[in-house]
Amino acid sequence: MKIGIYGGTFNPIHNTHIDIAEAAKNQFNLDIVYFLVSGTPPHKSTNESVADLCRLEMVHLAVDGIDGFFIDDREFYRAGKSFSYITMTEYHNEHPDDELFFIMGSDSLLNFTTWVKPDVISKYATILVAPRLGDNYDLIEKAINNYTLEFSGDFKLINYEANGLSSSAIRKAISEESKAPDYINESVYEYIVQHNLYSKYIYSMDYVRKLDQEMEKELKPSRYVHTLGVAHQAYSLAVRWNYPAVTAMVAGMLHDCAKCISDEKRINVCEKNNIPITEIEYKYPHLLHGKVGAYYAKEKYGILDSQVAHAIAVHTTGCPAMNLLDKIIFVADYIEPGRDKQPRLDILRAMAYTDLDRCVYMILEDTVNFLNESPDMVDPTTIDTFEYYRKSLNK
Ligand SMILES: [Fe+2]
Ligand SMILES: [Fe+2]
Incomplete structure (x- = not known):
């Protein structure tokens, strides 16, 4: 031969x-x-x-x-x-x-x-x-x-x-x-x-530490502790799924950066900067903290990487066909070590490392079940995302 x-x-x-x-x-x-x-x-x-x-x-x-x-x-x-x-x-x-x-x-x-x-x-x-x-x-x-x-x-x-x-x-x-x-x-x-390869945006751990200090000032103590959990969980998942891990940590650190501001301010930021607000977001403006967070990531914290901004923007509802970083942040937000109220967390935590799409789907399934108890609070994007992953997993 x-x-x-x-x-x-x-x-x-x-x-x-x-x-x-x-x-x-x-x-x-x-x-x-x-x-x-x-x-x-x-x-x-x-x-x-x-x-x-x-x-x-x-x-x-x-x-x-x-x-x-x-x-x-x-x-x-x-x-x-x-x-x-x-x-x-x-x-x-x-x-x-x-x-x-x-x-x-x-x-x-x-x-x-x-x-x-x-x-x-x-x-x-x-x-x-x-x-x-x-x-x-x-x-x-x-x-x-x-x-x-x-x-x-x-x-x-x-x-x-x-x-x-x-x-x-x-x-x-x-x-x-x-x-x-x-x-x-x-x-x-x-x-x-x-996998965001060959990107011109590369972050250092020093930069992550800087964001950590900013978030400690910006967020309520319990939100800050949750943020640290999400940042570390995102790092770990990124290592598992071959995504630049420090970039994932930056996204985790900033994902809730607009969580501890008033509803009026969130609406104001959106209206001033032509960020579209849906009907349900007007009704429950806390839902806007993803979109406003993405805006702050760029304007306040100088993050120009569009994948980081997108992951922050969609972290509450998800969206159909999420990219890898979107999924990492969406999952990290739900399973970070400080969480203890959600159902079947032990299964989700294991699933996050074996089948990320299935883990996303199971989180959406639990979210939809939970929200069904108060139907008028359901963001249609959550339903669209749930349907998207249900179909794609059934294929
Ligand atoms: Fe959030
Ligand atoms: Fe969060």
């Missing part, structure tokens, strides 16, 4: 990665290609390590189901620094009768002598070189000839027309323009949006 091994960070994976693997597979008659997702250098921060698990999940979204393509996550989960010669030695021992092909970019080829034990890599595998846009082919040819002699290995160029796409350009485009580049898989892009 002929096995291709294509290593990379895939941050994020895009169409060129797939095209290069296809080109190598066809040209060299490879039976299978493994996408070898590289691990995290030990010095990276927690925030970035959340994005690391996302890298692996995105490779799954892009690769799963393509004939002959598989994922190898051994380097991803390996402690410490991962060297290619170790992995290639393992492959060689695991597949003694197979032919191995190691796919690398032309930039890596030109640095090949700086790798640790390049001779081991080229001893066990034929090196397949993927060209990059703007390559100097004379230089690559020369390197290939030199290495062939130096390492007595086999180095071959993949027939592939390089297009200049790169993961760094994609990260930049998403961060600056927040729009879908047309050269990444649709479900990978959807994942990037849901």
Whole structure:
């Protein structure tokens, strides 16, 4: 069997990665290609390590189901620094009768002598070189000839027309323009949006502590304690569901920031700033604390991240097709450690970590049951959200 091994960070994976693997597979008659997702250098921060698990999940979204393509996550989960010669030695021992092909970019080829034990890599595998846009082919040819002699290995160029796409350009485009580049898989892009990846808005724990002090001044003592519970619960759920955890904490910290102001003030803020007020919100203005909270998050606390504002705005009623952060805040608000009145809290608390959508649905179910005792208080959005999740779970 002929096995291709294509290593990379895939941050994020895009169409060129797939095209290069296809080109190598066809040209060299490879039976299978493994996408070898590289691990995290030990010095990276927690925030970035959340994005690391996302890298692996995105490779799954892009690769799963393509004939002959598989994922190898051994380097991803390996402690410490991962060297290619170790992995290639393992492959060689695991597949003694197979032919191995190691796919690398032309930039890596030109640095090949700086790798640790390049001779081991080229001893066990034929090196397949993927060209990059703007390559100097004379230089690559020369390197290939030199290495062939130096390492007595086999180095071959993949027939592939390089297009200049790169993961760094994609990260930049998403961060600056927040729009879908047309050269990444649709479900990978959807994942990037849901998980708020490559955002230009990144928060520090110092900033969370600052918000904590503000909320202590702004809120009644019991509301402040609840807020701390929601912030920590949101952090924990965000870690579980691979959402930037400090961002989730910021949203949790601010979700009730407009809870301890008067009804008149809430209506006033909305009317002055063209925030629409529904009939039921006029009747029960406390329902507006989500919308006003989202407004305060931006104007008073300088939060420009639209996902944070949206999660705050919809945290009381939810809304159909909530995004990941909306769900995290909606659930955290209901199950934070200080809550003890709601029914079946132990089930909901466990469900939040195994099936977030089902947990959202069960909370809505309990809320609708509770509100049915006083029907005129029911916000139609709660009913719409409940119906949306009932249908989507039944599918
Ligand atoms: Fe609230
Ligand atoms: Fe709350």
